[in-house]
Amino acid sequence: MKYVIAQSAEEALKALKDAEGRGTIIAGGTDVMVELHEGERTAEVLVDITKAADLRGIRIDGKEIVIGSAATLSEIASDPIVRQYYPSLCKGTGSVGSLQIRNTGTLVGNIVTAQPAADGAMSVAPLNPVIVVRTFDGEKRLKISDMYVGFGKTALDTSKELVTEIRIPVPEKDEKASFVRLELRKSLSLPMLNAAAMVKYSENKVVWARITMGPVGVGPTRAAAAEEWLKGKELTEENMAEAGRLALKDANPRSNPLRGSREYREHSLPIIIRRVLEDIKAQF
Amino acid sequence: MEKLNVTVNGKFMSVDVDPELCLADFLRDRLFLTGTKIGCGKGECGACTVIMDGKAVTSCIIPVMRAEGSVIETIEGVSDGDKLHPIQEEFINKGAIQCGFCTPGMIMSSKALLDRNNDPTADEVKEALGGNICRCTGYVKIEEAVMSAAERMRNGETSK
Ligand code: FES
Ligand code: FES
Numbered sequence: 001m002k003y004v005i006a007q008s009a010e011e012a013l014k015a016l017k018d019a020e021g022r023g024t025i026i027a028g029g030t031d032v033m034v035e036l037h038e039g040e041r042t043a044e045v046l047v048d049i050t051k052a053a054d055l056r057g058i059r060i061d062g063k064e065i066v067i068g069s070a071a072t073l074s075e076i077a078s079d080p081i082v083r084q085y086y087p088s089l090c091k092g093t094g095s096v097g098s099l100q101i102r103n104t105g106t107l108v109g110n111i112v113t114a115q116p117a118a119d120g121a122m123s124v125a126p127l128n129p130v131i132v133v134r135t136f137d138g139e140k141r142l143k144i145s146d147m148y149v150g151f152g153k154t155a156l157d158t159s160k161e162l163v164t165e166i167r168i169p170v171p172e173k174d175e176k177a178s179f180v181r182l183e184l185r186k187s188l189s190l191p192m193l194n195a196a197a198m199v200k201y202s203e204n205k206v207v208w209a210r211i212t213m214g215p216v217g218v219g220p221t222r223a224a225a226a227e228e229w230l231k232g233k234e235l236t237e238e239n240m241a242e243a244g245r246l247a248l249k250d251a252n253p254r255s256n257p258l259r260g261s262r263e264y265r266e267h268s269l270p271i272i273i274r275r276v277l278e279d280i281k282a283q284f
Numbered sequence: 285m286e287k288l289n290v291t292v293n294g295k296f297m298s299v300d301v302d303p304e305l306c307l308a309d310f311l312r313d314r315l316f317l318t319g320t321k322i323g324c325g326k327g328e329c330g331a332c333t334v335i336m337d338g339k340a341v342t343s344c345i346i347p348v349m350r351a352e353g354s355v356i357e358t359i360e361g362v363s364d365g366d367k368l369h370p371i372q373e374e375f376i377n378k379g380a381i382q383c384g385f386c387t388p389g390m391i392m393s394s395k396a397l398l399d400r401n402n403d404p405t406a407d408e409v410k411e412a413l414g415g416n417i418c419r420c421t422g423y424v425k426i427e428e429a430v431m432s433a434a435e436r437m438r439n440g441e442t443s444k
Contacts, residue, residue: 188417
């Protein structure tokens with residue numbers, strides 16, 4: 001096996017090209033390393049992007065927050081820009097794995113591994129992020145919903161494509177977000193359920209709401225029926241509870257021996273959705 | 285084989301390594317620093333925690349080449365010869381060790397925290413140690429040990 005330490009996005013893409021399909025991008029590597037060791041994945045060339053200066057860091061660019069694909073979950077969770085605009089994203093990224101995992105793992109990795117209840121991916125999903133991907137012959141911009149093609153399956157071909165950054169619009173004053181997880185334990189455990197939302201709330205009316213939840217489908221799943229129903233409504237106790245019930249229309253949870261049966265998850269999901277909305281209401 | 289330049293416990297070295305190794309295997313099998321333990325090998329127990337460029341990481345899932353140019357500290361580098369670090373002494377004093385398998389990882393996670401913040405809250409200690417699993421002590425004594433080590437470090441004590 002060959003290990004290439006790319007100093008830039010350009011170098012990373014060149015290394016992928018040279019590997020002719022037998023290479024893969026590795027950022028934190030917290031999942032890739034385990035898969036390689038367990039034989040679930042093979043790669044002849046690992047292209048490490050953690051030292052690529054143009055893929056690191058978090059900055060504001062015009063009206064967008066730009067998070068580099070090599071920025072670690074710890075860096076995001078403690079970043080002053082992220083904390084100022086999206087405390088919920090700090091909470092989500094700060095909930096992944098353990099401190100050691102967050103010190104190496106990345107938010108982009110948390111999306112690309114495509115686990116339906118990944119806390120980092122869930123917390124960023126309702127913020128309308130744009131995922132910037134570079135390929136050998138150009139660039140494409142994907143929505144979060146474009147990133148998932150199945151359970152644990154990403155739309156990205158990491159032997160040919162490189163996520164360079166995530167761009168998140170800076171929120172307006174009347175837009176707030178939140179993230180909630182129902183957990184067995186805080187560290188080193190996927191949640192039983194998690195959910196996130198962003199709401200534009202003006203004159204005590206919901207202008208729009210984006211609600212995502214997991215693991216109830218492929219990737220963070222939109223609660224479309226609840227979102228639609230909330231439009232024009234006030235965030236009262238009854239309305240938030242009703243939105244929670246409506247979320248079940250778009251949810252198809254599986255039973256998991258460790259993290260709850262389908263029945264348990266269906267029972268709890270409306271409560272989690274209500275909590276996510278209550279947390280948003282409390283911010284206005 | 286690839287060339288790796290790394291500083292481990294204050295010693296710079298330039299060595300040829302198999303890039304397929306994880307950092308924990310390199311430390312244990314090449315440098316014989318077997319104080320770093322491997323429990324799960326998947327980043328889920330914290331036994332293999334070392335400090336890399338000031339941050340606690342689980343060395344079982346760090347590709348060895350990631351350590352290029354970095355500064356690594358393992359449990360062997362914490363004491364000054366026979367003079368133990370206050371964190372090590374407080375783990376002993378408080379009875380925070382039983383079988384001891386988790387202890388090197390616990391101490392490295394604690395040190396990464398206290399080197400940066402020697403006046404942590406209980407929540408900060410729990411966050412720092414959340415990725416370290418102990419099957420013996422029940423954690424209370426470990427938290428007490430970190431707190432009293434913090435106090436000694438605030439008074440300027442180190443191992444060196
Ligand atoms: S051995 Fe590395 S985390 Fe368990
Ligand atoms: S002392 Fe035995 S695992 Fe912690």
